[in-house]
Amino acid sequence: MNIRSTSSTVLVLSIVSASFAAQAADQTEPVIVTATRTAQTADASVAPVIVIDQQTLQQNPGADVTDILRMYTGIEISRYGGPGQTTSVFIRGAESNHTLVMIDGVKINPGTIGSAALQNIDLSMIDHIEVVKGPRSTLYGSEAIGGVINIITKRRKSDGTDFSTEVGGGSYGTQQIRLSAHHHTDDRGAGIEISKIKSDGFPTKAGTTIDRGYDNLNLHLYGSKHVGDTDYEISHWQSTGNTQYLDFTNAPVDQDFENATTAITAKTTMTANWTSKLKLSHVSDKIDQNQNSDFAHTSRYAIDWQNDIQWTLQNLLTAGVYRSQEATNASVYGTGFDVDTYVNAVYLENVRTTQSTTLVTGLRFTHHQTFSDNTTWNVEYGVNLGSAFRLTLASNSGFRAPDSTDRFGFGGNPNLKPEKSQNSEIGLRYELSKTQRISLNVYRNKITDLAEYNNLTSTIENIGKVTITGSELVYQIMGQHWIGRASAMLQDPHNDINDTQLLRRSKHAYSLMLKYRGSTFDIGLEAYYSGTRPDIDINTYLPVTLDPYTLVNLNAQYRFTQTLSANLRIENLGDTDYQVASGYNTPGRSAYAELRYAM
Amino acid sequence: MRLGIQHFIATSVLTHTAIFAVWVSTQSHILQIPSAPSSAPGFEVVLLQANKSTHHIRHQTRSHKQIQTKIKPPQQLASTQTIESAPVAIPHAQNAATPSPAAELQRNELRDRVLSKIRTHLEQYFVYPLLAQREGWQGRVLLGFSVEADGKIRNIHIAAGSGYPILDTSAVSALSRVQNLYEATSWLQGRRLELQMPVIFRLQGG
Numbered sequence: 151m152n153i154r155s156t157s158s159t160v161l162v163l164s165i166v167s168a169s170f171a172a173q174a175a176d177q178t179e180p181v182i183v184t185a186t187r188t189a190q191t192a193d194a195s196v197a198p199v200i201v202i203d204q205q206t207l208q209q210n211p212g213a214d215v216t217d218i219l220r221m222y223t224g225i226e227i228s229r230y231g232g233p234g235q236t237t238s239v240f241i242r243g244a245e246s247n248h249t250l251v252m253i254d255g256v257k258i259n260p261g262t263i264g265s266a267a268l269q270n271i272d273l274s275m276i277d278h279i280e281v282v283k284g285p286r287s288t289l290y291g292s293e294a295i296g297g298v299i300n301i302i303t304k305r306r307k308s309d310g311t312d313f314s315t316e317v318g319g320g321s322y323g324t325q326q327i328r329l330s331a332h333h334h335t336d337d338r339g340a341g342i343e344i345s346k347i348k349s350d351g352f353p354t355k356a357g358t359t360i361d362r363g364y365d366n367l368n369l370h371l372y373g374s375k376h377v378g379d380t381d382y383e384i385s386h387w388q389s390t391g392n393t394q395y396l397d398f399t400n401a402p403v404d405q406d407f408e409n410a411t412t413a414i415t416a417k418t419t420m421t422a423n424w425t426s427k428l429k430l431s432h433v434s435d436k437i438d439q440n441q442n443s444d445f446a447h448t449s450r451y452a453i454d455w456q457n458d459i460q461w462t463l464q465n466l467l468t469a470g471v472y473r474s475q476e477a478t479n480a481s482v483y484g485t486g487f488d489v490d491t492y493v494n495a496v497y498l499e500n501v502r503t504t505q506s507t508t509l510v511t512g513l514r515f516t517h518h519q520t521f522s523d524n525t526t527w528n529v530e531y532g533v534n535l536g537s538a539f540r541l542t543l544a545s546n547s548g549f550r551a552p553d554s555t556d557r558f559g560f561g562g563n564p565n566l567k568p569e570k571s572q573n574s575e576i577g578l579r580y581e582l583s584k585t586q587r588i589s590l591n592v593y594r595n596k597i598t599d600l601a602e603y604n605n606l607t608s609t610i611e612n613i614g615k616v617t618i619t620g621s622e623l624v625y626q627i628m629g630q631h632w633i634g635r636a637s638a639m640l641q642d643p644h645n646d647i648n649d650t651q652l653l654r655r656s657k658h659a660y661s662l663m664l665k666y667r668g669s670t671f672d673i674g675l676e677a678y679y680s681g682t683r684p685d686i687d688i689n690t691y692l693p694v695t696l697d698p699y700t701l702v703n704l705n706a707q708y709r710f711t712q713t714l715s716a717n718l719r720i721e722n723l724g725d726t727d728y729q730v731a732s733g734y735n736t737p738g739r740s741a742y743a744e745l746r747y748a749m
Numbered sequence: 750m751r752l753g754i755q756h757f758i759a760t761s762v763l764t765h766t767a768i769f770a771v772w773v774s775t776q777s778h779i780l781q782i783p784s785a786p787s788s789a790p791g792f793e794v795v796l797l798q799a800n801k802s803t804h805h806i807r808h809q810t811r812s813h814k815q816i817q818t819k820i821k822p823p824q825q826l827a828s829t830q831t832i833e834s835a836p837v838a839i840p841h842a843q844n845a846a847t848p849s850p851a852a853e854l855q856r857n858e859l860r861d862r863v864l865s866k867i868r869t870h871l872e873q874y875f876v877y878p879l880l881a882q883r884e885g886w887q888g889r890v891l892l893g894f895s896v897e898a899d900g901k902i903r904n905i906h907i908a909a910g911s912g913y914p915i916l917d918t919s920a921v922s923a924l925s926r927v928q929n930l931y932e933a934t935s936w937l938q939g940r941r942l943e944l945q946m947p948v949i950f951r952l953q954g955g
Contacts, residue, residue, distance in 0.1 A: 180889070180947035181868055183919075185877035187885065187952045422914035425884060460880035463919050503879055 190255070191280040191300040192289075193501060195508045196530040196542050198224075198577065198591055198622075200281040204304075207273045209672065209707050211318045211326070211717045212742025215268045215279070219299070221661055221676050223622045223637040224283050228654040228730040229269075231354025232322060232737060233347075234364030234393045237269045242283050242595065243618040243643030243655045244296025244571075248550060252290070252300045253387055253411050255454075259293050260435035261478040261491065262446040263555035267409050267435065268299070270389040272368035274316070274328040275343045277304045284593060285548025285573045287526040288512035291472065291495055295548035295571040295597060303370055303387060306332035306339055318717070318744030322737070323350030323363070326744070337376040344369050347391075354395055355688070356733050360402050366391035380418040387411050397441075408436040423460040429453070446480040468499040468512075478554040487558035491519045493551065499528075506534040518551050521567050542577035556601045556610050563601075563610045571597040585629050592621045615646040633665045654696070654731065656681040676703040688733025699728035717744045860942055863896055863933050867924075867946070874923040877950060878915045886913045889949045890920040896942045900930040908945055920948040 189199045200222050210218060216237045220227045228246075229237040238246030251258050251266035259266045279301055286294040306312065316328040325348045332341035344367075351363045372385035388410035397403045413431040420426050435448040456470035472495040479488045499512035510530040517523050528546035535541055552566040575593040582588060600614025620641030627634045639659045643652035651657065658681045665674035678701045687694040702723040709715045718741070725739040880886075888911025895904045905924050910917050924946075 180949045181871060181875070182949045182951060183875045183877050184951050184953050185882050186954050188879070188882050190883075193879075423880065425880065458880055458883065460878050460915055463876050463878050463915075463922055466879040466883075501879055503876065505873065505876065 189280045189282075190302065191252075191298055192282040192286060193508060193510060193530075195503075195540075196510050196532040196544065197286075198283040198575075200279075200283070202279040202281070204277055207276050207279070208746075209674070209705050209717050209719075210273070211719050211744035212320050212324055212721065212740070213273065213719065215271050215273065215276075215301070217721070218273075219268075219279075219281070221663060221678055222281065223624050223639050223659075223661065224297075224620070224641075225281065226655055226659065226680070229736070230731055230734050231362060231395065232351040232364070232735070233324065233349040234269055234351070234366065234391070235354060235362070235395060235734075236264075236267075238265055238654070239268060239299070240655055241281070241297035241299075242593065242620055243641045243652060244595065244597065244616075245600075245652075247553070248293060248295035248297075248548075248569075248571075248597075250286070250290055250293040250298045252298065254303055254385065254413065255300065255429070256411050256413055256431040256433060256452070257291070257293070257450075258409065258411060258433055258435065260446065260448040261450060261476045261554055262435070262448050262480045263553055263559070267389075267407065270366055270368075270391070270407060270409050271301060272328075272345045272347060272366065272389065274330065274345045275303050275368060275370035275387065277302045283591075284544065284575060285526075285546045285571050285595065286528070287548040288497060288514045288528045288546070289468070289499060291493070291514070291516060292518075292549060292551040292568070295550055295569070295595070303372070303385070304330070304332070304341065304343065305372065305374075306334040306341055309334050309336060312748065314746065314748035316744050316746045318742060320719075320742030321740030322352055322361075324348070324742060338374060340373045342369075342371050351394065352735060352737070354734060355400065356729070356735055358396060358400055360396070362394040362396060362402070364391065364393050379420075380416055383413075383415045383417075385411075385413050385415075392440075403439070403441045405440060406436075406438045408434060410434040420457075425458045427454075427456045427458075429456075444482050446478075446482070448476065448478050450474055450476040464502050464504055466501045466503075468497075468501075470497050471495070472497070480554065480559070482555075482559065485560045487554055487562075489554055489558060491554070493518050508532040516549070516551075518568070520552070520557060520564060524549055524568050524570075538581045540577075540579040542575070542579075544575040544577075545573070546575075547572050552601050552610075561603050561608055561610045566601050566610065567599055567612050569597060569600050569612070569614075571595055586625070586627045588626075589624050590621065594619045613647070616644065616652065617646055618643045618652075631667050633663075633667065635661070635663045637661050651684050653685055654683050656683045656698075670709050672707040674705045676705075677701070683730075685732040688731075694732050696729050696732060699726050700724065701726060701728070713747055713749050715746045715748075717746065718742070859936055859940075860944065862936055863930065863942060864944065864946065866930055866933060867896075867902075867927055870927040870930075871923050874926045875948075876919055876923070877952075878919055881913060881915050881919075881950065882952060885952060886911075886916060887950050887952055888912055888916050889947055890917050892920055892924055892946045892948060894924060894944055894946075896930060896933060896937070896944060898934070898937050898939045898941050900932070900934040900937065902927055902930065911950065913950075916950045919950075923948075 188194065189201055192199055202218060207218065216227045216239060219225045219239060224242045226240045227237055229235055239249045240246055241249050246265045249265060251268060279299065281297060281299050283297040286298050290298055311333045313331045319325045326345065328345040330343040333339065346367050348365045349363055350361050352361055353359055354362045366389055368389045370387045372383060374381060374383040390408045392404055392406050394402065394404040411431060411433050413429055415427065415429045417425065417427040431452050433450045438445045452472065452474035454470060454472045456468060459467045461467055474493045476491045480486055493516065495514055495516040497514040499510065502509040510528065512528045514526045515523055526547045526549055530544040530546065532540060532542040548571040550569040556562060556566055557564045573593060573595040575591060577589065577591040579587060579589040595618045597616040599612035600616060601610050601612055602614040604611045604613055618641060620639065622637065622639050624635065624637040637660065641657060643655040645652055660679045662677040665672060681698050683696045685694050685696050703719065703721050704723055705719040707715055707717050721737055721740045723739060728736055730736060890907060890911045891909035893906045893908035894902055897903055902924065905921055907917050907921065
């Protein structure tokens with residue numbers, strides 16, 4: 151927060167005779183109190199938050215969410231081939247199912263197995279993405295061990311109507327069409343985005359020759375109305391399509407997918423210092439194999455009632471109650487389950503802010519159907535040291551409830567406890583100037599009770615132990631025309647049981663982003679380097695080391711008129727041959743272009 | 750499992766009772782925002798101050814002569830120019846006798862000095878309440894107050910609210926913490942000032 155006085159002096163001369171002094175008041179230039187809009191997911195003044203804006207998302211045709219995320223410090227991906235193939239996101243070296251993914255605050259991770267299908271979320275419906283690194287289970291519950299990805303979808307907030315359409319295509323037979331329309335008047339709003347993506351893809355596995363394609367239809371709708379002191383909203387997102395892949399015998403197979411969220415939200419101002427939000431949501435995550443009867447279905451209803459109470463000017467208390475009821479139903483190679491699971495939770499968080507400090511304290515009690523109560527907490531503190539430095543200290547915990555496959559799949563164990571993590575972190579931020587900043591974060595995240603297959607008992611047990619120590623150094627410049635970021639990530643993702651480096655995670659990665667924003671055109675460069683990563687060989691099942699690689703991408707936008715623009719993106723400019731999962735191909739040099747009309 | 754539901758309900762009831770209790774206990778002070786004086790108490794204030802101001806007449810007429818020589822012509826020009834572009838109309842004294850330009854200027858200079866002092870003090874105290882930041886609440890609060898001859902800030906009130914009581918409270922609270930302007934006592938020379946100061950709460954980015 152900073153305060154300044156306007157330079158334009160406003161003087162109001164009061165013509166004062168002494169007898170009138172009581173009524174005529176003098177006035178002066180205003181004092182301006184400014185603050186940065188806060189990220190919805192966490193307070194950036196104490197937590198490491200990455201915000202990816204719409205412009206960045208829009209200027210990357212042919213990319214999906216994970217292609218964009220991997221360029222940010224502390225985020226790594228692995229992928230089983232080209233567009234639409236299963237993609238894992240590792241935040242700060244934690245497991246792929248330790249990344250909580252939300253759409254507008256609603257968790258979309260499936261309850262069956264694995265992680266959220268980020269590869270299916272089309273960029274055109276996204277307003278911005280917030281990523282919070284480190285455990286954040288106190289506010290968001292299970293899975294928030296490595297971090298949280300919150301995808302905020304588009305809403306029109308100012309009065310008016312807009313319309314846009316995009317047509318594009320590129321390498322690997324990629325074709326894409328998008329339509330969007332939004333309308334807003336003082337008390338109501340509505341919007342729709344539809345997109346269709348189709349790609350012929352490329353052979354997913356090294357040494358194979360059959361292209362594996364992908365098609366995806368995305369739909370996002372919302373309608374909102376303001377009545378009295380309350381905002382009501384109904385919103386829906388869905389992604390449906392088909393992904394072709396190769397099975398373990400390299401035979402061409404395919405599966406249909408459906409990911410959807412529907413939410414009804416009522417948000418009201420109870421009193422001048424208390425807002426209350428009630429959110430009812432339904433999430434669906436379905437995969438159906440077309441060559442056999444394998445499937446995995448998750449259907450989850452959740453209710454979240456959150457209250458924000460500014461009980462003094464310095465203290466904001468968040469208190470909430472959460473309940474979810476989840477039905478998971480799956481069959482994989484003959485092993486299947488059909489179970490219902492409920493989770494109840496209450497959470498409290500207080501944020502105390504003064505001009506130079508922020509103190510966050512939080513507590514959550516979770517009751518999960520299969521294990522007794524679990525408590526998570528967090529304490530985060532940020533303080534300004536002088537005008538340029540900010541120091542942050544944090545200790546926070548996270549957990550992951552066992553999924554249905556852990557409990558009832560092959561080797562399943564219904565008595566599993568949650569996986570737990572305890573993170574400690576110290577951060578230092580230095581503002582070099584108004585447009586330049588350097589930040590350093592050092593952390594240690596200890597994860598215990600990891601659910602792993604025990605060969606001796608042929609059962610999944612809470613036997614895994616992992617310690618991830620890491621540091622992230624980021625330099626950022628946000629000038630009028632030049633925007634840039636250079637970062638280094640050093641980490642030790644260490645398996646404490648067998649003293650090895652965790653699979654598919656590197657010990658160091660570097661990234662560079664540089665963008666020029668001109669009056670009619672923008673041009674950007676991205677470069678990413680990842681060190682060696684251990685993996686298991688796809689054919690021999692023996693340990694293997696994946697080679698380091700450098701990936702360079704280019705993107706550009708040209709604005710012909712106010713309404714017409716073109717986007718271009720070249721991925722893997724150097725045509726580097728690399729793997730992020732043993733035996734699986736990655737895109738070579740490829741190009742995508744898109745024409746956009748917006749009014 | 751049955752135990753779980755009971756536990757959940759019990760914890761939930763407890764939590765909400767706690768929230769309610771906290772809320773009730775905080776309601777009493779957080780929302781007590783002094784509003785613009787209504788006509789009845791305002792009248793009282795005027796009466797009280799009318800008495801005081803008779804003293805001021807004497808003081809002022811004396812001090813005018815002392816400071817007159819220090820006033821520079823460019824300042825006078827600047828002041829007159831800005832009067833016309835003043836964005837907020839202030840109820841001027843309809844029956845006020847036109848004072849000498851020297852008297853006006855002296856008063857302006859005094860007022861500017863006092864306000865600039867207040868602003869310096871205020872900068873340490875302003876808080877943009879987090880709820881307002883999260884909800885995107887922005888606005889302009891017009892604070893009214895008086896600076897007494899002894900440097901004490903009195904009669905702090907909202908001359909015009911922002912539409913968000915939290916922002917109004919925050920502005921009043923910041924000014925209340927200034928309390929005293931001992932430095933100003935010597936400039937005031939026994940006079941009191943009736944002042945207004947706009948405070949703008951504005952969110953940036955995102």
